[in-house]
Amino acid sequence: MSNKPVNHARAAEHFLEDAPHLQFHDERLWDMRQKRDGQMHMLPEWQELREEASRIKEHTLSRLPEYLEQFEENAKKNGIHVHWARDGAEHNRIVGDILKAHNARNLIKSKSMVTEECDMRPYLAKQGVTVTETDLGERIQQLDDQLPSHIVVPAVHKLTSDVARIFAKDYHTDPNIRDPHLLAEAQRQAARPVILHADAGMTGGNFVVAETGTFVVCTNEGNADLSATVPNLHIATIGIERLVPRMADLGVFIRLLSRSALGSPITQYTTHFRGPQKGGEMHVVLVDNGRSARLGMEDFWTSLKCIRCGACMNTCPVYRRSGGLSYGAVYSGPIGAIIDPTFNERKYSTLPYASTLNGSCTNVCPVKINIHEQLYKWRRVLVQHHEMPFVKREIMHMAGKLMGQPRMYRAAIRMTEVSLGSMPRFVLYNWLNPWGKHRENPHPVKQTFNDWYRKNREKTKPAAAPETKK
Amino acid sequence: MKIGLFIPCYIDAFYPEAGIATLELLEKLGQDVEYPLDQTCCGQPMGNSGCNSDAAAAEALFVRNFARYDKIVMPSGSCTHHVRDNFDAIPQTDEVRHVRENTYELVEFLHDVLKVDAFPWAEFNHTVGLHNSCGTLRALRTASMSELGEKPFSKPMDLLSKVKGIRFVTPKRPDECCGFGGTFSVTEEAVSARMGVDKVRDHYQAGAEYIVSADSSCVMHQQGCAERAGVPIRFIHIAQILNGAAE
Numbered sequence: 001m002s003n004k005p006v007n008h009a010r011a012a013e014h015f016l017e018d019a020p021h022l023q024f025h026d027e028r029l030w031d032m033r034q035k036r037d038g039q040m041h042m043l044p045e046w047q048e049l050r051e052e053a054s055r056i057k058e059h060t061l062s063r064l065p066e067y068l069e070q071f072e073e074n075a076k077k078n079g080i081h082v083h084w085a086r087d088g089a090e091h092n093r094i095v096g097d098i099l100k101a102h103n104a105r106n107l108i109k110s111k112s113m114v115t116e117e118c119d120m121r122p123y124l125a126k127q128g129v130t131v132t133e134t135d136l137g138e139r140i141q142q143l144d145d146q147l148p149s150h151i152v153v154p155a156v157h158k159l160t161s162d163v164a165r166i167f168a169k170d171y172h173t174d175p176n177i178r179d180p181h182l183l184a185e186a187q188r189q190a191a192r193p194v195i196l197h198a199d200a201g202m203t204g205g206n207f208v209v210a211e212t213g214t215f216v217v218c219t220n221e222g223n224a225d226l227s228a229t230v231p232n233l234h235i236a237t238i239g240i241e242r243l244v245p246r247m248a249d250l251g252v253f254i255r256l257l258s259r260s261a262l263g264s265p266i267t268q269y270t271t272h273f274r275g276p277q278k279g280g281e282m283h284v285v286l287v288d289n290g291r292s293a294r295l296g297m298e299d300f301w302t303s304l305k306c307i308r309c310g311a312c313m314n315t316c317p318v319y320r321r322s323g324g325l326s327y328g329a330v331y332s333g334p335i336g337a338i339i340d341p342t343f344n345e346r347k348y349s350t351l352p353y354a355s356t357l358n359g360s361c362t363n364v365c366p367v368k369i370n371i372h373e374q375l376y377k378w379r380r381v382l383v384q385h386h387e388m389p390f391v392k393r394e395i396m397h398m399a400g401k402l403m404g405q406p407r408m409y410r411a412a413i414r415m416t417e418v419s420l421g422s423m424p425r426f427v428l429y430n431w432l433n434p435w436g437k438h439r440e441n442p443h444p445v446k447q448t449f450n451d452w453y454r455k456n457r458e459k460t461k462p463a464a465a466p467e468t469k470k
Numbered sequence: 471m472k473i474g475l476f477i478p479c480y481i482d483a484f485y486p487e488a489g490i491a492t493l494e495l496l497e498k499l500g501q502d503v504e505y506p507l508d509q510t511c512c513g514q515p516m517g518n519s520g521c522n523s524d525a526a527a528a529e530a531l532f533v534r535n536f537a538r539y540d541k542i543v544m545p546s547g548s549c550t551h552h553v554r555d556n557f558d559a560i561p562q563t564d565e566v567r568h569v570r571e572n573t574y575e576l577v578e579f580l581h582d583v584l585k586v587d588a589f590p591w592a593e594f595n596h597t598v599g600l601h602n603s604c605g606t607l608r609a610l611r612t613a614s615m616s617e618l619g620e621k622p623f624s625k626p627m628d629l630l631s632k633v634k635g636i637r638f639v640t641p642k643r644p645d646e647c648c649g650f651g652g653t654f655s656v657t658e659e660a661v662s663a664r665m666g667v668d669k670v671r672d673h674y675q676a677g678a679e680y681i682v683s684a685d686s687s688c689v690m691h692q693q694g695c696a697e698r699a700g701v702p703i704r705f706i707h708i709a710q711i712l713n714g715a716a717e
Contacts, residue, residue, distance in 0.1 A: 013660035022664075030643070040619045047618065315617065317647050321661050354658060356651030356665075357518065359608035363617035376556070379520025388520065392657070396521035403516075404527025406508040413483050434656045438663030439694035442484040449482040449489035453505050457493075 003346045005387075006329065008354040012322030015157075025157050026320040029150075033314040035263020036364065043255070053256055054368040056249050057305035061295060067210040067243050068286065074213025078275035081283045088118030091287050095120065095202075095235055096127050098283055102233050104129070104199035110217070110224035111135040112204030113151055113308060114237045114287050116330045117343075132194045134223035136187050143170050149324025149332060152261045152310040157323045191223075201227035205238035205273075205284070206307070207253060211246050214274045215284065218257060218267040225271055232280035236273065240286050241304040253307060256366035261309040294342045299377045303338050305367040312361035312371055318354055327351055334361035338374040341382070349387035352378035413448060420444035474539030475505045476512070476532075476573075478546045478686070481707075485686045488707035492545040492576055495713040498591065499584060503543075506535040512544075513559060514552035518652045525559040529566075532557075537565040541583070542573040545709050547606030547685050548652075550575040555609060576709055577612050577684050581625040588632055591714040595635035598711075599678030600626060601669070601692070603685035604647050612684075616645045626684055626708055633711055641672035650691035666695030674703045684708045 016022055040046045060067055072082045085091035091114075099107065107129055109115070121131045121142070133139040137154040141147065143166050148154030155163070160178050168175035173186045203224045205215040215236060217224045228234045244250060258267045276282035295301050313319045313333030324332035329340040329348055337355060340348035352375045361371040382388060402409050420428070421444035429436040447455075473496060477489040496503045512532055513525030532553070536542045544550055553573040560566060580586045606612045606626070613624035630636060649655070649665025656662075670692050673681050681703060683689050689705045696703050706715065 009658045009660065012658065016660050016664050037616060037619065317649065317665050318658070318661055321664050353519075353654070354661075356604065356647050356649060356654050356662075358604035358647035358651070360604075360615075360617055360645070360647065363608065363615060376518070376520075379518070380522050381520075383520040383522070392519070392653075393521065396516050396519055396524050400513075400516045400521065400524025400527055403511040403513065403525075404531050406510055406531070409510045413479075416483060434659040435694070437659050438698060439659075439666065439691065440697040441694065442480070442690050445484060445486055447486060449477045449486040450507065452486055452490060453493075454507065457505070 003344065005347060005350045006327065008322065008326050008328070008350050011326035011328065012318075012354075015323040015326055016321060021157065021159060021323075022321065024159055025323060028156060029314045029320045032261075032263055033311070033364070036260055036311060036314065037263075039259035039263050039265060043259075049252055049256055050366055050368050053252050053307075053366055054305060056244060056252060057367050058302065060243050060245055061241065061301065061304055064240065064243065064295065067245055068240060070210040071208055071213055071243060074211065075284060076213070078213045079282070080213065080275055081281070083283060083285045085285050085287045085289070087289050088120075088287075091118045091237065091285055091289070092120050092123040094285050095237070096124060096129075098233070098235060099124070099129055099200055100127070102200065102281075104233060106194070106198045107131045107200045107202055108134050108195050108198040108227045108231070109202035110204065110219060110227045111138045111148075111154065112202070112237050113148070113330065114204060114239050114289070115202070116147065117289055118237075118287065132191070132198070134191055134195065134227050135219070135221060136184060139187060139191070140166060143167075146325065147330060150310055150313055151308050151331065151335075157325065195226050195230050198227075198231045200233040200235060201229070201231045202235045202237065203228050205236050205242055206257065207250055208238055208243045209245075209247050209250065210243055212274070214272055215242075216250065216254075217271050217273065218254070218269065219271075220262075220268045222269050225269055228271070228273065229277060232277070233283075234273075234276065234280065235283045235285065237285045237287060240288055240291050241306075257307055257309055260311040260364065260366040290342055294339070297342070299381075300338065300342065300374055302369055303335070303374060305369050306335055306339075307367055309366055311364040311366065315360045315364045316355075317358070317360070318356065322354070327354070334371045334375070335369070338371060338378060341378055345382070345385060346387055349382050352382065410450065413450075417444045417448070471502065471540045472538075473501050473503045474536045474542045475503050476509060476536065476542055476544040476549065477505065478544065478549050479511050480690055481545060481686045484690060485707065488545055488686050488709055491707065491709040491713040491715065492543075495709055496543065498713070499580075499586060501584075504539070509535050512549045512552050513557065514549055515652055517552055517556050517559065522559050529557055529560045533560070533566050533569050536569050540572065541579070542569060543576055543579045544573070545576040545684065545707060546687065547575050547603045547610055547612070548687060551605040551609040575606060575610055575612065575684065577606065577626045577629060578610060580629055580712070581612070586629070589629075589712050589714070592632070592712055593634040593714070593716065594711045596679045596717065597637040597639055597677055598630070598680045598682045598706075599639050599641055599673035599676055600624075600630065600644075601648065601673070601681050601683040601685075601688060602626065602645070603683060603688045606684055607645060629712060630682070630708065636711070639673075639676040639678050641669075641676045641678075643672055648688050648692055650688045652687075655691055662691070663695055663698075666691050667699045667701070670696040670699070670701045670703055674701050678703060680704045680706050682706050682708055682711060
């Protein structure tokens, strides 16, 4: 994997050049945000639910090893095989070995961000396993060989025409179809035979319940249920942070999840998996992949509370105008920008800067992750770890010095006013002035406030600042 | 009560009229206000970009300038947010704590401390859209935010509604960030400018002649976007309207 920092700004600029895609993307996600607001207004206890969800998650994370072992013990009693994966490579090996042991060549799977994290599909392909995504959006992304651009609606950056073009190539449908229902039907027709003849099924897991040794999968298309139950072998890949202690805790999260994500009261399917079906086998792979290390980060551990609803993406004005792919990472948007650097600090060092720190994300988050404060803290950490480009670092260093010297500062302001007022346009607006690429410069003034004050309030002029006592 | 007036760099350099209005307004309200001449910046640009150690000189100077005042008032939400919530590049002495605890954004100072109930000199016969900066909205909490579904409140609106003749319109996405974001406006200029254009169009389409804001940094960005995109809308700082500007 390349360590080169992701150029979010350039990718975003490219995204912004395509007006129809930009408009659809912004409006579709904003609509999800508004539907989420509508659901919130119907529940007077919304803030209490958020508080409770946050509390449960923080409690669970503070005793993660105990609860994980409790889950393992109870899951085994339910006849579930439990595996532990330290990282992506170990996860892929475990899954590959299970499939090999069953001589399984065709795997159907529902959406799982963890398998994206582990880059599982290429690994299994090398082993001769055909992996078919059954979630519509995820399948579109698989056929187009792209990462999901959103954690809930993976192909939200695509228009119907894009999907028609992709399906025409792989499913030989009419590339001019513009009716989403026809495209969904094409996917059904293509997917059903694959599902019926699959050797193994894979799902993720939204919630894992320690006291019962069971797990819950929430979907809207029913594809996870088909993936889990049509073949006799079911493998669920789940991050270790998805635990809740008790069955009674689930209600809080189920009520928040879909309301926050899509603005619907509940997902179409909320399936509790309690053990293998008759004659079948069920495996749960619990994946760490950097989570334990993140749990040890004082400023960032609460990002593990995330229930992957995507509300922070839908509300983020930057995400809506740059698209998920511009983040160049498995996790995009505000939540991505605070967890991606834990996977690779250099590569994702630019992402905490892909934000205005406006704070909308933090306030829609159903588990109250202080996302924008973590973005702020990441910037400090990245600078301390020398992950800021040299030029920008130097500019800040010089600006900081200047701000400590009032006379030099006054001279600099005067120079700015003079240049803005006297330089010809072609000098002021060039590649050295990113401000002026899509914006006019501020207008110079005849008199700064400081000048005005000296002239008009001179007699009441206060004494100069006393020298600092060191 | 002795008030120290802080005028942020972009107001000093590009919007002196907003600074003058702030000073005159406080004086009209009978306040004893001083502007220390040797002020520069609160340290926010360095702090926000992660270069916190580089904010130390600005923060130390700020404390030198303002420690002797009972209250420090500034016509800027984001600077207030920095001083109050992130001003930690220098050791937290009693002096520093005094400064941080007594720094106010103009609107909250008028609304919460002075509890001003009339601006008899103010008349503004125009239709305005209010832009709450993210600093005032989500950090200082001078207005309710749509994300929380809380009971609506707005300190800037409370003040503006005491002005004769003023009419309000509400844009479709009143709480959406305008895209300034400090250095973000330069490092992510394309997204920043797009957000700015969307913001000014939203106000214009709602029928606003003016965008009024308590933050001139957002205004500097929005004005640049409006001028380039040819959106005929004007900008004014809330202090100017409350101080009696006619336009």
